[in-house]
Amino acid sequence: MTMQLASTEIASRTAAIIQELKGLEGPLLPILHGIQEEFGHVPQAALPVIAEALNISRAEVHGVVSFYHDFRARPAGRHVLKLCQAEACQSMGSDAVAAKLKQLLGIGFHETTRDGSVTLEPVYCLGLCACSPSAMLDGEVIGRLDDGKIEEIVAEVRS
Numbered sequence: 001m002t003m004q005l006a007s008t009e010i011a012s013r014t015a016a017i018i019q020e021l022k023g024l025e026g027p028l029l030p031i032l033h034g035i036q037e038e039f040g041h042v043p044q045a046a047l048p049v050i051a052e053a054l055n056i057s058r059a060e061v062h063g064v065v066s067f068y069h070d071f072r073a074r075p076a077g078r079h080v081l082k083l084c085q086a087e088a089c090q091s092m093g094s095d096a097v098a099a100k101l102k103q104l105l106g107i108g109f110h111e112t113t114r115d116g117s118v119t120l121e122p123v124y125c126l127g128l129c130a131c132s133p134s135a136m137l138d139g140e141v142i143g144r145l146d147d148g149k150i151e152e153i154v155a156e157v158r159s
Contacts, residue, residue, distance in 0.1 A: 007045040010049075011049050014043075014046040021034055029068075036072065079118040079138055081136070082136040083101065083122060084133060088125075100150050101150060101153075128141055137157070
């Protein structure tokens with residue numbers, strides 16, 4: 001019964017978002033972004049509601065959700081750390097930064113720490129190529145990552 005209530009609540013809130021945005025040209029992406037903003041992820045229960053409202057298949061909706069890395073199937077941690085993996089950052093050592101962050105946090109990309117404090121995600125350009133390697137923590141960009149900044153980030157997300 002509780003699961004059904006949760007699905008009903010998801011469907012209701014999803015329908016409201018769809019109603020607001022379905023008049024846009026190409027409304028699927030804005031709707032998915034709105035749903036993720038509302039729930040912190042794109043719940044599975046929202047997919048059939050979207051498909052029916054837009055007269056597309058569930059498979060099409062799922063395909064878009066799974067194609068774009070920004071959409072999550074599960075809620076993120078309290079903090080979201082996005083680490084640039086584009087060529088400029090790679091040339092300046094982002095692989096070593098990623099390895100150190102993964103080791104310190106005990107997680108890989110697309111994972112959340114057990115305590116729910118942080119989700120680590122790869123991103124493919126933050127526009128800080130001149131300040132690489134770079135990251136984004138909760139929407140704030142951080143350039144010129146080094147061991148000191150990595151340790152500061154880990155301390156911040158763990159506090």
